[in-house]
Amino acid sequence: MPFTFAWKRSDWSAWFNYYLFFFYFSGITHFLLQISGTTIFVGMRQAIVMSLLWLIPVMLVRRHARKIAAVIGLVLWASSLVSLGYFCIYGQEFSQSVMFTIFESNPAESSEFIAQYFVWWMIPVLLLHSGVAYWLWRRLGPLQISARAAWTVSAGILVLLFVQPMFKQLVLNKASLDDAVEKLQIRMEPAVPWQMVIGYIHYRKQLANMETLLEQNSRIPPLSNLQDANAGQPATLVLVLGESTNRQRMSLYGYHRKTTPRLDALRQELSVFVNVVTPRPYTIEALTQALTFADQEHPELHLTKPSLMNMMRQAGYKSYWITNHQTMTKRNTMLTNFSKQTDEQFYMNNSRAQNSREYDANVFAPFEEVLRDPAPRKFIIVHLLGTHMKYEYRYPAEFDVFKGREGVPAILNDRQAKVYNHYDNAVLYNDYVISTLIETLRTQAPNSLLVYFSDHGEDVYDAPGHDMLGRNEAKPTLPMYTVPFIIWASEQWRAGHDMRFDGMLERPYSNAHFIHTWADLAGLSFDGFEPSLSLVNLQFKEHPLLIGDPYQPDTIRPLDIHAHD
Structure with missing residues (x-):
């Protein structure tokens, strides 16, 4: 006998009560994330959809x-305590990066991290959370649905949650099974208890990948005949890695808006190089070359020759990595591998989603902590989120300065103009972060040197046509590759080193060869050091600024830094 779905209003109410009960455990944290403006809506949307899964068992065994x-609710409740507690303490979503911080820290650090959950006001918060969950459960009543309808609806939910996404990836997108499963897991992860389960699976997988990379790195022989012109001298050397910052949008480089007022004020203390580019418009690919001997013509050298971090440790510096990037994600495993090549690490961003509010001021406290370390010779890498999309998440409200259409290309519509302004505000905040690091060095590290550059640029409606947003290596534009490159040195460092770069500031240079420039600035030489590849060496020779994917040689071509498109 055919069934129908002509349910009464009371039936719909019963179904809604069950769904609301299940969704509550995931939804409460996502609701708080949304109203606090911490992240985009994607996580909430995925939690809304994935909560449908728990309707299946109550439909199929509706008598109970x-x-x-209640049983499912207890599991979801326990998981939600972790995610809600983490939001209350840190204002962010629980992620695999949190697991990395806990599991990879020493016991004392892990205990301190976990102990922050146990503050008095958490007790009434968690009691209230539990009380609402119990109240929602008490409102659950009997379900009216035939067995055939229950199986049909259950099948529909499974198709929506699992079959359709897998079909899309495997058939339409022609992805591998592993990639399709990973995409499905990412869809599930915002909902409890998958936040914990899948987060742990991803953590273990990325940890294994990272450990493989570290093991490979440990087998690389050190640099031969390393000589240090500054051997035995106390010094603090700082490398600040920016993110997605196009120098064409910095007033330090002539942009019409005052997006870098603090660096502008420091101009007399800075060496501002105006023709430096990145070889790749993507973070991992760009930094894999900038921080190693790999380049566009020899992309695999990072597997056989020491990294910049290895080099500085070999030279006797105590090394530190301070990052405001996510830690354990598939894309960031290489960065975490680089960080683990230093002596101490500070991971300041445990967000699950890249598009979350984690301001770069996060790095200030660990930076000052490192400067207080009694080690006489320190090498510090500070990796910022900089001006990464989405730009409005990169700066606090007090830096929301550029608004309206003044200074915005007239061709842009209102939506594009808003994005354009967000990017300039992000550049303004980035100026504050860089200048603060410099001022901190000035007061706390008498003999110090700082180099800042961005991993790559970003085209935010800049190139002719004003219709490009972001980066696309297959359709390169100049703003994707033009990056700031700045050197600052303390008075004591300048007194002991030749920091006159007159005639060098306009040299065309690719950061694919940065390791040679850094070695030169640090006073290091070794077998394999090439002065012609150092931006600050008198023996510098101009080389083609190659862009493209080195693993697809037919895409490699020189970048014309004087082109307009």
């Missing part, structure tokens, strides 16, 4: 629906 809901 309330008991089954």
Whole structure:
């Protein structure tokens, strides 16, 4: 006998009560994330959809629906305590990066991290959370649905949650099974308990990948005949890695808006190089070359020759990595591998989603902590989120300076103009962060040197046509590759080193060869050092600024830094 779905209003109410009960455990944290403006809506949307899954068992065994809901609810409740507690303490979503911080720290650090959950006001918060969950469960009543309808609806939910996404990836996108499963896991992860389960699976997978990279790095022989012109001298050397910052949008480089007022004020203390580019418009690919001997013509050298971090440790510097980037994600495993090549690491961003509010001021406290370290010779890498999309998440409200259409290309519509302004505000905040690091060095590290550059640029409606947003190596534009490159040195460092770069500031240079420039600035030489590849060496020779994917040689071509498109 055919069934129908002509349910009464009371039936719909019963179904809604069950769904609301299950969704509550995931939804409460996502709701708080949304109203606090911490992240984009994607996580909430995925939690809304994935919460449908728990309707299946209560439909199929509807005689015991309330008991089954109670059992499922206990599991979801326990998981939600972790995610809600983490939001209350840190204002962010729980992620695999949190697991990395806990599991990879020493016991004392892990205990200190976990102990921050146990503050008095958490007790009433968690009691209230539990009380609402119990109240929602008490409202659950009997479900009216035929067996055939229950199986049909359950099948529909499974198709929506699992079959359709897998079909899209495997058939339409022609992805591998592993990639399709990973995409499915990412869809599930915002909902409890998958936040914990899948987060841990991803953590273990990325940890294994990182450990493989570290093991490979440990087998690389050190540099031969390393000589240090500054051997035995106390010094603090700082490398600040920016993110997605196009120098064409910095007033320090002539941009019409005052997006870098603090660096502008420091101009007499800075060496501002105006023709430096990145070889790749993507973070991992660009930094894999900038921080190693790999380049566009020899992309695999990072597997056989020491990294910049290895080089500085070999030279006797105690090394540190301070990052405001996510830690354990598939894309960031190489960065975490680089960080683990230093002596101490500070991971300041445990967000699950890249598009979350984690301001770069996060790095200030660990930076000052490192400067207080009694080690006489320190090498510090500070990796910023800089001006990464989405730009409005990169700066606090007090830096929301550029608004309206003044200074915005007239061709842009209102939506594009808003994005354009967000980017300039992000550049303004980045100026504050860089200048603060410099001022901190000035007061706390008498003999110090700082180099800042961005991993790559970003085209935010800059190139002719004003219709490009972001980066696309297949359709390169100049703003994707033009990056700031700045050197600052303390008075004591300048007194002991030749920091006159007159005639060098306009040299065309690719950061694919940065390791030679850094070695030169640090006073290091070794077998394999090439002065012609150092931006600050008198023996510098101009080389083609190659862009493209080195693993697809037919895409490699020189970048014309004087082109307009």
